[in-house]
Amino acid sequence: MIKGHGDDAYQYAHIETDFSxxxxxxxxxxxxxxxxxxxxxxxxxxxxxxxxxxERVIAEQLDITPEQVIxxxxxxxxxxxxxQAFRLQPDIPQPTxxxxxxxxxxxxxxxxxxxxxxxCNPNNPTGDVYDQSVIDRMMxxxxxxxxxxxxxxxxDQFVMNPRWAAHTPRLIQIHSLTKTYGVPGLRLGYxxxxxxxxxxxxxxxxPWNVSALxxxxxxxxxxxxxxxCQPDFNESQRLRDRLEQLDGIIxxxxxxxxxxxxxxxxxxxxxxxxxxxxxxxxxRDASNFRGLTPQHFRIAxxxxxxxxxxxxxxxxxxxxxxx
Numbered sequence: 670m671i672k673g674h675g676d677d678a679y680q681y682a683h684i685e686t687d688f689s690x691x692x693x694x695x696x697x698x699x700x701x702x703x704x705x706x707x708x709x710x711x712x713x714x715x716x717x718x719x720x721x722x723x724e725r726v727i728a729e730q731l732d733i734t735p736e737q738v739i740x741x742x743x744x745x746x747x748x749x750x751x752x753q754a755f756r757l758q759p760d761i762p763q764p765t766x767x768x769x770x771x772x773x774x775x776x777x778x779x780x781x782x783x784x785x786x787x788x789c790n791p792n793n794p795t796g797d798v799y800d801q802s803v804i805d806r807m808m809x810x811x812x813x814x815x816x817x818x819x820x821x822x823x824x825d826q827f828v829m830n831p832r833w834a835a836h837t838p839r840l841i842q843i844h845s846l847t848k849t850y851g852v853p854g855l856r857l858g859y860x861x862x863x864x865x866x867x868x869x870x871x872x873x874x875x876p877w878n879v880s881a882l883x884x885x886x887x888x889x890x891x892x893x894x895x896x897x898c899q900p901d902f903n904e905s906q907r908l909r910d911r912l913e914q915l916d917g918i919i920x921x922x923x924x925x926x927x928x929x930x931x932x933x934x935x936x937x938x939x940x941x942x943x944x945x946x947x948x949x950x951x952x953r954d955a956s957n958f959r960g961l962t963p964q965h966f967r968i969a970x971x972x973x974x975x976x977x978x979x980x981x982x983x984x985x986x987x988x989x990x991x992x
Contacts, residue, residue: 678951685949686975688968691793691927693823693898694975696851700896704889705882716881719874723884726891727859736864737835739871740887742878744819744845744858751815751841751860752776754870757785764958765789766817785813790828791820794955794967796923798826808839819845819858823900823925831861838863850890851898855883900926905970911980917987927969929955934990937966940983948982950975 678684720740728735741747745768752759752772758781759773769787786807790799808814821828821844834842846857857879860867890896905926912920912930921929932940937954944950955965970976 681945681951683949684945684951686971686978687951688971688975688979689951689953690853691820691823691925691967691969692848692851692853693900693926694969694971695901696898697896698852700893701850701852701886701889705886708882708885711881711885714881716877716879716884718876719871720879720884720887723879723887724859726888730891731832731835731861733832733835733861734864737861737867739860739862739867739874740879740884741858741860743847743853743856744817744843746856746878747843747858747860748772748815748817749775750870750873751843753873755785755813756780757783757813759785759787760811761787763960764794764955766793767958769815769817770959783812784810785815786811787815787817789817789819791824791826791925793820794927794929794953794958794961794965795921796925796928798824798828798924801827801829804829811839813839813841815841815843817843819843819848820925822849822898823927825902826924834862836863838865841866846887846890849897852886852890855886857883857887901970902926904973904976907973908968908970908976908980911976912983915980915984915987917990918983927967929961929965929967931962932964932966932987934987934992936963938963940966940986943986944979944982948978950979950982952979 678687723740724735724738728738748768749772753776756776756779758778761769766789788799818828831842831844834840841860841862844859847853909920909928912918917933919931937956941952941954944952953967955961955967956963
């Protein structure tokens with residue numbers, strides 16, 4: 670597991686705005702917190718050994734069977750469970766979320782003749798979205814395809830319906846309620862897959878993997894679509910356009926609320942430290958993504974005022990850098 674996934678404000682004395690996490694900026698958790706406050710007794714009892722009741726709720730919403738759903742402690746637990754359960758030779762297009770590679774290294778392949786493709790769609794850190802026809806062509810060449818759709822609600826482009834994998838024996842989809850509702854502290858994810866695959870994955874699960882409060886929170890959130898994160902893609906594009914106007918920075922095209930950037934006269938570590946120390950702004954140093962450079966960083970759009978402050982602060986840093 671690498672350090673430096675973002676959201677590391679604890680390393681600095683005072684951060685006013687966090688651009689380092691991809692969680693969308695406009696989440697409101699007041700209703701959820703008020704709801705959980707009415708269930709204090711949940712902390713006094715063990716949760717379900719597996720979150721069966723939540724699996725039934727998700728299955729009902731997706732019109733699939735509970736056997737085709739596995740609730741996990743965030744999408745990250747799902748990644749490690751899948752890697753442990755199948756142990757196939759991985760293909761992982763880079764750059765992407767590092768935990769796919771880490772999980773496959775922890776559980777190295779036992780069958781090198783059979784291959785699994787790991788895709789992040791939309792992809793972190795680039796914000797790219799794979800066209801479905803591309804995924805369909807890829808699936809022909811692999812024994813198993815794992816599509817991590819944690820950011821499926823963070824794009825206005827087409828991504829696979831969460832129920833598709835339930836009827837496809839070589840496809841596993843990973844989903845993140847953490848991202849969908851902007852609640853990373855609760856660690857809520859789930860797998861959808863054909864029952865033959867979920868049955869095998871369940872053999873590797875640890876008991877009580879999801880807390881009782883998280884299960885209750887998920888049920889509440891799933892009953893309130895109005896609490897789902899609503900990224901402002903127009904604002905994201907405005908931020909990218911403003912950054913593109915700066916001398917010394919290149920931005921990657923994105924279909925999400927987050928974007929990958931590259932500096933021409935500075936390192937991401939230098940920029941990150943400057944922004945945190947001098948402006949109270951936190952960005953994601955993306956140099957530890959495989960295939961990227963010390964000049965790469967990632968940001969997620971926030972409010973218009975915060976985005977303008979970030980652009981102004983980056984401009985000041987670039988003006989201090991030697992040409």
